[in-house]
Amino acid sequence: MATHLENARDLRSTIDDGAQSAPDEPTPASVIEQIRDAGLYALMCTREVGGDECGVAECLDVFAELAYADGSTGWCVMASNSAAAYFSAWSPDSLVERVFGDGIPLIAGQFAPNGVLSPDGSDWRCSGSYSFGSGLNDAQWAGAGAFTEPPEGENPDFRFVIVPRDEIEVLGNWDVMGLRATASWDYHLDDIAVPNDATFSFFDHPRLRGGPIYDLDVIPLTSIGHSAWAIGVVRRAIDELRHTAVTRQRMTGSAPLGESEYFLIALAEAEASFEASCSWVYAAFGAAEAAAIAGTLTPQLLLDTRMATTHVNQLGGRIVREVYNLGGTAALRTGPLERCFRDIHAGTQHAVVSPAVSLEYATASMQRAAQHVRGE
Numbered sequence: 001m002a003t004h005l006e007n008a009r010d011l012r013s014t015i016d017d018g019a020q021s022a023p024d025e026p027t028p029a030s031v032i033e034q035i036r037d038a039g040l041y042a043l044m045c046t047r048e049v050g051g052d053e054c055g056v057a058e059c060l061d062v063f064a065e066l067a068y069a070d071g072s073t074g075w076c077v078m079a080s081n082s083a084a085a086y087f088s089a090w091s092p093d094s095l096v097e098r099v100f101g102d103g104i105p106l107i108a109g110q111f112a113p114n115g116v117l118s119p120d121g122s123d124w125r126c127s128g129s130y131s132f133g134s135g136l137n138d139a140q141w142a143g144a145g146a147f148t149e150p151p152e153g154e155n156p157d158f159r160f161v162i163v164p165r166d167e168i169e170v171l172g173n174w175d176v177m178g179l180r181a182t183a184s185w186d187y188h189l190d191d192i193a194v195p196n197d198a199t200f201s202f203f204d205h206p207r208l209r210g211g212p213i214y215d216l217d218v219i220p221l222t223s224i225g226h227s228a229w230a231i232g233v234v235r236r237a238i239d240e241l242r243h244t245a246v247t248r249q250r251m252t253g254s255a256p257l258g259e260s261e262y263f264l265i266a267l268a269e270a271e272a273s274f275e276a277s278c279s280w281v282y283a284a285f286g287a288a289e290a291a292a293i294a295g296t297l298t299p300q301l302l303l304d305t306r307m308a309t310t311h312v313n314q315l316g317g318r319i320v321r322e323v324y325n326l327g328g329t330a331a332l333r334t335g336p337l338e339r340c341f342r343d344i345h346a347g348t349q350h351a352v353v354s355p356a357v358s359l360e361y362a363t364a365s366m367q368r369a370a371q372h373v374r375g376e
Helices: 004-010 012-021 029-037 056-069 071-090 093-100 212-216 218-245 261-294 299-332 336-347 355-373
Strands: 107-120 123-133 141-148 158-164 169-172 185-194 199-201
Touching (some): 012 336, 123 158, 212 218
Antiparallel strands (some): 107 123, 123 185
């Protein structure tokens, strides 16, 4: 039986062809269906709901391969995997039966707390406006984040919500530079009835099924996909540059780019620094996964995964800009290299890889240094 990674590689040309055929339209439904048939939306879900509960390294490999084929397609697949993983591990059986009863669903949406949950007996009513609904074009369920309206004197809770896709109002508004085919539309929830079992607290959600990997929690689990996505897009950009350089010659040059010592040194340095960052991703997530299995997971290990994710994305953006410069006017033309340039710059704007992560990481490092100096 073929592995998930082999299935993803088999789809590379199909995904790439779909991306090139209509670069400003959502990923073709036929491509999404083939990815689904290959089982690649089930990587991160618990086995109890029909998922594969893959290890981190396998998820990184597969998501990177899909993003290599096309950034937008890879983005939607990793985002749906993350959302499905949340609800497969932290939701009661009653919700699992509704959402996963017919197989692993496609889930899209933004989980930032842009809405309000108002009590409705033992359930809720949700209203809110959201952006970046990547994959809504094909999803069966839509996710959202919301603060509860608490009783007087109590603090609100931040909860993740899932509702049927056909109950939301899709607003469009995705005229962007990169990740165009993700169809990351704005959408609105207007006083939608939400059963309590279709929500869970961001701060307190005991693992109801699945193994220790789900103890990594929301942000590190999400970071798996974002790390892998950057790895795939940047590697594609570097490969496209290498192929171009075999025959491409600048107007001021006397030989192909690939014969220039300046070009070769710059290419080697870019590739080496990026592969070092990729290695940190695998090492950080590997250490966190091993600790989760052993029951020794620490906040620092989780922070390491988030910083490695931020680094590989932000460094990736800088490297693709260097690739763009090295490629000359070839990078201006519509095609995979130009697509990678646009997509990586869109991806680096995501909150998961923002400077706030670097600040948190460095602050923790300085706190440890101060404790060491004080002999604590």
